[in-house]
Amino acid sequence: MSKLSRPPQGESLGLTNCPTCKFLCHLEQGNCPRCGQAVQSRDRTSVQKSWALLITAAILLFPANLYPITIMTSQGQVRQDTIFSGINHLVHLDLLPIAIILFTASILVPMLKIFGLALYLTAISYRLPISKRTLMAGFHIIEWIGRWSMLDLFVISITAALINMGQIWDAKPAPAATAFALVILLTQLAAKVLDTRLLWDRLESKDDTN
Numbered sequence: 033m034s035k036l037s038r039p040p041q042g043e044s045l046g047l048t049n050c051p052t053c054k055f056l057c058h059l060e061q062g063n064c065p066r067c068g069q070a071v072q073s074r075d076r077t078s079v080q081k082s083w084a085l086l087i088t089a090a091i092l093l094f095p096a097n098l099y100p101i102t103i104m105t106s107q108g109q110v111r112q113d114t115i116f117s118g119i120n121h122l123v124h125l126d127l128l129p130i131a132i133i134l135f136t137a138s139i140l141v142p143m144l145k146i147f148g149l150a151l152y153l154t155a156i157s158y159r160l161p162i163s164k165r166t167l168m169a170g171f172h173i174i175e176w177i178g179r180w181s182m183l184d185l186f187v188i189s190i191t192a193a194l195i196n197m198g199q200i201w202d203a204k205p206a207p208a209a210t211a212f213a214l215v216i217l218l219t220q221l222a223a224k225v226l227d228t229r230l231l232w233d234r235l236e237s238k239d240d241t242n
């Protein structure tokens with residue numbers, strides 16, 4: 033790409049946006065003249081913070097999937113379900129559409145989010161030889177999945193409401209529900225704290241020939 037086709041970056045001009053009020057600040061000022069917030073061109077600790085949140089989320093996936101997520105009681109009968117056995121149960125009850133939604137919301141979406149973010153962070157941290165095209169596609173997929181993150185909570189609340197409406201079973205969240213809610217929250221935070229400009233820097237750096 034020629035020099036002419038690329039406009040100057042804020043960082044090279046010594047300018048950046050205030051992270052709080054978006055006021056355009058000079059980097060040498062150190063603090064935003066409007067709201068006083070400390071300004072820096074890139075939040076380089078954001079990669080570490082994002083990794084920490086993502087690794088915690090990945091570890092919590094184990095208790096979220098291995099322990100029961102719901103305890104249902106009916107006339108002294110107790111039924112405990114993990115995410116997977118719950119989906120299996122729905123398939124046996126011929127409720128395939130609900131089973132597919134539950135599988136997508138509670139297994140596929142969290143896994144894809146964790147995998148996608150891990151790939152992203154690895155690409156930023158270790159400058160992996162992954163093509164720009166793949167990274168861009170990955171970014172759009174994560175963005176797209178992000179819009180569906182509330183689906184997990186939505187499905188859980190709908191399922192609980194449906195069960196309680198029947199009045200036959202009394203549904204209560206089991207230990208895995210806490211772990212699952214934390215997985216959702218931590219993956220959201222991991223994506224939120226990441227300064228994505230670090231990735232664009234890598235894509236625009238001259239030594240990156242991929």
Ligand SMILES: [Zn+2]
Binds near residue numbers: 050052055066
């Ligand atoms: Zn400000």
